[in-house]
Amino acid sequence: MVQRRANMRRIPESTIRRLPAYLRVLENQKETRTTSVALGERTGYSSEQVRKDLAYFGAFGTRGVGYDVSQLGHQIRHILGLDKNVKAVLVGAGHLGTALLRYTQSGVSDVQFAAVLDNSPQVVGSAIGSMVVEDIQHLESIVTERKIRLAVLTVPAEAAEKVAERLAEAGIGAILNFAPSPILTDQDRVLVQNLDLTLELQAMAYFVTEHDDLESPVS
Amino acid sequence: MVQRRANMRRIPESTIRRLPAYLRVLENQKETRTTSVALGERTGYSSEQVRKDLAYFGAFGTRGVGYDVSQLGHQIRHILGLDKNVKAVLVGAGHLGTALLRYTQSGVSDVQFAAVLDNSPQVVGSAIGSMVVEDIQHLESIVTERKIRLAVLTVPAEAAEKVAERLAEAGIGAILNFAPSPILTDQDRVLVQNLDLTLELQAMAYFVTEHDDLESPVS
Incomplete structure (x- = not known):
């Protein structure tokens, strides 16, 4: 993908x-x-x-x-480049973002989050483990100053494309997108992997359903 | 995978x-x-x-x-079998499980969760959206009685294999496993897809790292 x-x-x-x-x-x-x-x-x-x-x-x-x-x-x-201290930014501090951050903080990943961003005034300033959520307004300066190369997107579908554009513009090299909407940003500028968890779930439905009517060619 | x-x-x-x-x-x-x-x-x-x-x-x-x-x-x-009302069980009501459940409740998925299970007394009985978390002790009877065919695993790594065994035994046809440990259950009994989010993140690191030393064959 x-x-x-x-x-x-x-x-x-x-x-x-x-x-x-x-x-x-x-x-x-x-x-x-x-x-x-x-x-x-x-x-x-x-x-x-x-x-x-x-x-x-x-x-x-x-x-x-x-x-x-x-x-x-x-x-x-x-x-993999894991000996090079790759830094990532997490955009979207909801349930999924929090889960991802906790996984990496528990030491099972070598990619370290150097920033967590959100646009909600209720969330900005709050702590997730040892990190404090920062305002997405400062995305560009944070990415540049902290030399962040990787981004993980756990924002709502409608925000994904626009945030991806800003990340690409700021110099991010690759985006792992969990938003339920594919990012179609220019692939020469930034590498995008779309990983939509609800689509994965829908695909699994196929494997628990009987498909006798598909065994012979349909035309 | x-x-x-x-x-x-x-x-x-x-x-x-x-x-x-x-x-x-x-x-x-x-x-x-x-x-x-x-x-x-x-x-x-x-x-x-x-x-x-x-x-x-x-x-x-x-x-x-x-x-x-x-x-x-x-x-x-x-x-995909989405017109057949496929029912799923979510095992593990932590951050990731909660995120997945909210996604499906918001209507972006056609797979409906018919049960949410956890083993923590602090979590069992609490509500996530319109659902109440039930005790994992009743896994077998819940799966059988509600005719659940699909399972999503968001439990800690050390619990994944044992829970998968119980799900297979109870008649589950396919498991989407998010636990950071692959499930190696007998594949003739149950179809397993391992989707480890931290591994996806590690693989992405490769794409933002310079690899000049790999351009010529290594031996």
């Missing part, structure tokens, strides 16, 4: 999107070595998939010996 | 996952006819992708005339 930029990178996007899952397993395990079979079992992917993904950045396991857990973890963190 | 069942269906999963986005556009538009170009523009997919997706279930637009908005909407709702 990530919209592509003109300059495609060498590692496929689908591989990039699986790397954090491997990383989580590596960081939670006590053994010093692991295998593609073990990584596959703990992430739900096939061992072939794991081997293929890791080979993209030169991490080749040794047959019968596998991968060095610490080294592979470092490599994945480097590939 | 949806794990596959043994009996594959005819329509690709990637197509199924785009259908709700098309449906949202169709339901929000006033015109009676639309085109693959217009649907593409409003969802962020290419017009070729739209045409290919819709052709899977026999919805062929007419050149110069396009698609009938109302008819196409009905077809997509039928394909």
Whole structure:
């Protein structure tokens, strides 16, 4: 669902999107070595998939010996840029925004929120964990001064496009959009991933519904 | 990321996952006819992708005339099973669970939550919008009696696998798992989609990081 930029990178996007899952397993395990079979079992992917993904950045396991857990973890963190202290801004301090912020504060993510913005006078100034919600009016100066490169949008649908425009203008490189409305901002300026939770839910309905009438071609 | 069942269906999963986005556009538009170009523009997919997706279930637009908005909407709702009143249970009434519930209550989703469960005595009995949180102890009887087929998991990581087992045992057909730990339950019994928001965030970090050292093959 990530919209592509003109300059495609060498590692496929689908591989990039699986790397954090491997990383989580590596960081939670006590053994010093692991295998593609073990990584596959703990992430739900096939061992072939794991081997293929890791080979993209030169991490080749040794047959019968596998991968060095610490080294592979470092490599994945480097590939993802998680060793570069990526800073993010959260726009929209409602229930979803608060949930995301608490997840990252609990230490399960390496991306750190450097600012939380909202436009409601009732919310601006209040605390979420260790952070204080700031006024969205100051979006541009906050993004620039704190060198923020990533944005997470948890605003209402009608506000998403306009906020995305402001973020792109301020120099944000990528937006993860949870608003129930896709952002269609110019993709050469900013990378957008639209992740609409209610659409995910609707798609799941398909898999619990009988579809006998679809087995033969419809015309 | 949806794990596959043994009996594959005819329509690709990637197509199924785009259908709700098309449906949202169709339901929000006033015109009676639309085109693959217009649907593409409003969802962020290419017009070729739209045409290919819709052709899977026999919805062929007419050149110069396009698609009938109302008819196409009905077809997509039928394909997804949204005309069959799919009932879901939400397990975990924290911030994320509350956000999801409010989204669906605001009418942007056709999947209706028939129950919200939690294990905390502080939360059980409290109201979220029009729903009252019930005790997870009664999971099995609630799922059976209310004929619930779909589950959304917003519980802590350490609880996810055990709750998923109980849901599968109770007859749930599909689980959308937001817990920051993948569910590895037997895929022949229940379809699982793991959607870990912090991992999505980590993957985004890659796209705002410079990767000059990856441009040449690493070995």
